[in-house]
Amino acid sequence: MKKKLVIIGNGMAGMRALEELLKIAPDEYIVTVFGAEPHVNYNRIMLSPVLAGEQKFDDIIINDQAWYESNDITLFTGEKTVTINRLNKTVVSDNDRIIPYDSLWIATGSDPFIIPVPGKDLDGVVTFRDIKDVNEMILASKTYQNAVVIGGGLLGLEAAYGLKRNGMNVTVIHLADTLMERQLDEAAGYLLKSDLENRDIAILTDANTKEIIGKDRVEAVKLADGREIPADLVVMAVGIRPSTTLAKDAGIDCNRGVIVNDHLQTSDPNIFAIGECAEHRGEVYGLVSPLYEMGRALAGFMAGYNSRYKGSVTSTKLKVTGVELFSAGDFSGGEGTEDIVLRDARRGIYKRLVIKDDRIIGAVLYGDVEDGPWYFQLLKDKDKIDDIRDHLIFGQSLSMGNTAVDPMAAVTALPLEAEICGCNGICKGTIISTITDKGLTSLDEVRAHTKASASCGSCTNLVEQVMALTLGNDYEAEAATAMCGCTDHTHADVRHLIQLNSLKEIPAVMQGLQWKTPNGCSKCRPALNYYLIAAWPGDYKDDYQSRYINERVHANIQKDGTYSVIPRMWGGLTTPNELRAIADVADKFDIPTVKVTGGQRIDLLGIEKQDLPGVWADLNAAGMVSGHAYGKSLRTVKTCVGQEWCRFGTQMSMSMGVALEKMAWGSWTPHKFKMAVSGCPRNCAEATIKDFGVVAVDSGWELHVGGNGGMVVRACDLLCKVETDEEVMEYAAAFMQLYREEGHYLERTAPWVERVGLGSIKDRIVDDKKNRKKLVKRFHISQKGNQDDPWADRVENNVHAHEFKPLAEVG
Amino acid sequence: MTQNWIEIGQLEDIPYLGSRVVKTGGTDIAIFKTATGAIFALEDKCPHKGGPLSQGIVHGKSVSCPLHNWNISLENGEVLGPDSGCSHVIPTQIIGDKVFLAFPVLSKATGTDG
Known part of the structure; x- marks a missing residue:
């Protein structure tokens, strides 16, 4: 006879363990699930991207209703379990539903900690735990201006970033003097602080909240030092507490969490606890990967195996787009530890490895986290590093002797046990064997079958590299998105093949790359026209009929x-x-x-x-020329009045703007391209939301890239600082040319920068002087034929005159 | 219905993969020429929001409206793809290198609201 399993909690831990159980013992249990929230099971760690508007709730649902039905799972949503009756082995819900169990899982997660200050119950004070909180924050951002986030840890900073993206003024109040002090050391915390401040998020460290002020709704937050910060919304994100009330009331042993052994068994052998509510060997976890490791152990034990959970080593990433940080292990220093540190202030990079007895025991990376998984693997495996110590800090490819820059080298070198997806605990070997066994070809399929990169998504690139490694040449063609219905090739492929095969006309491209339609469509023709212009400056004759009106x-x-x-x-x-x-x-x-x-x-x-x-x-x-306000090309160069007039100006922003515009006008780009020049850090020209923004500082110019306004506002990333006007021109030309050569048609610089990574752009423009000069040269070559005013061409040379006259007039 | 064939111009006046406009007392007419030289005529009005189809990109036997990129069949004026609606077709005739249109046949576009 089937045994009865009841799960209290419809969250990530319980459901993941259940998935594991169904995989290995699909017919042993009749399963009932209680969830206090009125939803199916969703990915809680993705609430931050939902708040930031980068994902929708539907995107983060893990198991829909159909999954519960097809697995014969009885699900009661919006129903809280109020009592565990251990004597007759039943649970009772707040709807007075009584369900008997043979085995019971407590997966109640944790509750946000509310600091006990006056005003904590006012309207507008929320926590950041579930989708209801997120909806409340989004709603508040539509009516109100000022948000205060109490707590500068992982959750608080993600909340702050999300609220900023929703257009609020955001202040983060943090008790300690370093942000994310449990994951970052002081140096990395400082870099994070300045990155967030550059995104216009105010950060107050060493700040102790004393009171939340307001009549009905919150009006301000008062600090212990007397400061008052205006607030229409307060998010409490100071920490979480394991939710143990139910277990305690039932007389189960609890400390901070519900105490479990290596089988996740509580003091009652029929009752198990898993996830954030559980305490194992004195540790309580608040990150997702331990939950999954617990899930595997629990499922194995329930299926009759002697599987054990032995605790987790965790690593951390922050889900704030554009901020790259990684931390793992112990970096507090102390007796017998040594540090290896690399700093590159100009590129905003900080790496620190903590070594003890020739082994890595901690790692903090900021700005360049590519080698995070490698260090993490060395740390978990307790590998001795004395042989590679000289190169260790420079990353895997150098340390392992691969000096050639092969993007695949790093992934190729990883052992099969290397963990690729930290959220779901999926290692390289599992991905490879699943791809091979099931014949998977697309990222979505790999996500569906392995869950790798299906949670926070930050390892997507790695997963794709593993796919490429496994599938070889088959990968890109099949898995990446085709340019349009006329072809199976991706934008990147088409650009590459145009160069490789010297294709110099649209019909030649369509013929050579087996287009499926006779003359393309309104999507691919303008794209091809642009790619050919960019590939063959001077040679290619613009195809008029492939241009948008x-x-x-x-x-x-x-x-x-x-x-x-x-x-x-x-x-x-x-x-x-x-x-x-x-x-x-x-x-x-x-x-x-x-x-x-x-x-x-x-x-x-x-x-x-x-x-x-x-x-x-x-x-x-009157001497005026076309402004190209219609074009996928240089639009405007916005300026403030700068040192020419302004009493604060530190550089001549107007003449710099004119010079940039004179240099770059007429150039065709994948999408529109906007620049701005501000004469001082007050940035009146709003240069930090432009494709290329220049901000004057006392000692020269800051160059910012990859920003835009529009539907999804993206602030620029800092490319570098330069001293002279000539350098500004040089970097602008190089950046524009790199974008011209690499951007997909209709891809603004913002998604392009995110796609290829700021690091890769810095590598090729800031660090590699030779390459920069080459880019500049190619830019100027392509500009030669571009700076004839198109209007004059029409007016003086009568080009395409038919366009402006009717063919006939009748009636 | 009786049709009046009216000469509107030479074949070569219309660019390949392009279009010209014929002005009438009412709605303009767009004359299209495909890559193979076939001639089609539609009222110059997208069934969606009335965009001038003559300004769109011609590909295969269809045109993409310049306002919202709806694709319209040149052969029957029907909207292609997930949307629906229809622009009126005006019969054409080629004699020698001259293009003729059938008049008067203009009626309202029969598009459903997009």
Whole structure:
């Protein structure tokens, strides 16, 4: 007869253990699950990306209703278990439901710790534990301005980042003097603090919350030193407490958590505890990978094996997009320990390995975490490192003698037991054997079958590399997303093959790469046209009919079929003569709307198509050229008035902006490209949300890249600091050229930077001077044919005149 | 219905994979030429939000509207893909190198609301 298993808690620990159990003993138990939350099982560690708007709730559901049904699991959601009756082996829910058990799992997780200060129960004080909290925060961000997060640990910082992404002013209050002091040392904590401050998140360390002030809703947070921080929303993220009440009430031994042995068994042999609520060998875990290790041990034991859980060594990553940090083990220092440290202030990199008895016992990485998994493996395996000590800090590829830069080398060198996905505890060997056994070809399939990279996703790149390793050449073609329905090739493939096979015309590309349609579609033709322009400057003849209408007529089509025209205003500067000419044009052609744009120039809206050549002719006559406001190309270079006028200005931002615009205008790019130059760190030109932003400081210029406004705002990453104006021009050209050569069509620099990684861009632009010079050279070569004003071409040379005249008029 | 064939221009006046506009008293007509030289005519109005199809990118026997990238069949004016709707087709005729359109046949676009 089947035995009855009841699980209290529908969270990650319980359900993961259940999945493991169903895998090895699918028919032994009749399973009932109680969940206090009114949902199916979801991935709690992904709440941060949901708050940040990077994922939706549906994306983080682990097991949907159908999974429970198809496995014959009875699920009671929104139903709290109130009593465990050990005498007659039943549990009772708050709906008075009584369910008998043979085995009982307590997987109640933990509760957020609420600091006992006055005002903690006010409206607007929330915790960050479940989807309800996330929804409340998102809702608050729509009405309110100021958020205070109490607690600068992993959870608090992820909350702060998410709220910032929702547009709130965010202050983090942290009791200790270092952020994430349990995972980071002081140096890394400092780097993290400045990174977050650069993202406009205020950080107060050494700050002790004394009181939360407000009548009905919270109004401010008062610190012990008397400071008051205005707050419409307070997030308590100071820590979690194992949820043990149920077990305690039932007389089960508890300390901080519910005490379990290596089989996850409590003091009652029929009752087990797993996850954050459990205490094993004196340790309570709040991270996800131990839960999974416990799950495997518990499932094995329940299936009749002697499997044991022996505790976990954990590592930490922070889910804040663009912040890379990794920490593992013990880095408190102390007797007999030695440090190996590498710092590169310019690139914001800090690495510290703590060594004891020739073995790594702790690692803190900031800014470059690529070797995190390798160090972690050495740490867990307690491998002796004295042989490779000289090179250890420079990472795996150098230490293992692979000096050639092969992106696959690192993964190839990993042993089969190396853990690739820390969240789910999946090692390289498991991924490889699952791919081979099940014939998997796509990342989604690998995620579905192994769970590798299915949780926080930060190891996606590694998983893909393991796939590439396993599948060889089959991988990319089958697994990556095709450019459009006309081809199976990816954007990257197409770009590569154009170069490799010297394909120099759209029909040649379509023929050579086996296009499935006769002449492509509105997605691939403009992309191919751009790739060919970028690949063969000077050689390739632009294909007019493969351009979107705006680029064909050098104006922006409006909803009523009329057009808008924007003349270039270099660095946002104009003259009385230009303004007079614009006014005259507006009068002459009856232009209904004249508007100042966000890019510091003037937009003439509502122009009939046949009037375009006339409008251009008049603007040309006054010395103005096309502003390319319609193009996948350089748009504007926004500037503040800078040292030329401003009393705070430290550099000449206007003339720098004009110089940049004169250099880069007319160049075609994968998507639009915007620049800005601010004359001091007050950054009035908003340069840190541009594709390439320049901010003056006393000693020179800071160069920022990969930012944009728009639907998902992304602040720039700091590329580097330079001293001279010439260097600004050089880096701008190099960065633009690298993007021109690598970006996928319609991919802004923001996703491009995230795709290839800031580190790889720094490597090739900042660190590799030779490569930078080469990029600059290629940029200027491609610019040679680009700086003829397209308007003048139309006006003087009558190019494509048919475009602006009807074929016939009838009726 | 009687049809009036009216000459509107030469074949070579219309660019390959491109379009020209014929002005009428009412809705404009867009004349398209495919890569193979086939000529089609539709009223110059996308069934979605009325975008001028003549300004779109021509590929195969379809055109992508410049406003929201709906794809319209040049052969029957039907919206292709997941959306639905229809732009009116105007019969064309080629005699020698001259292009003729059938008039008067204009009626309203029969698109459903997108």
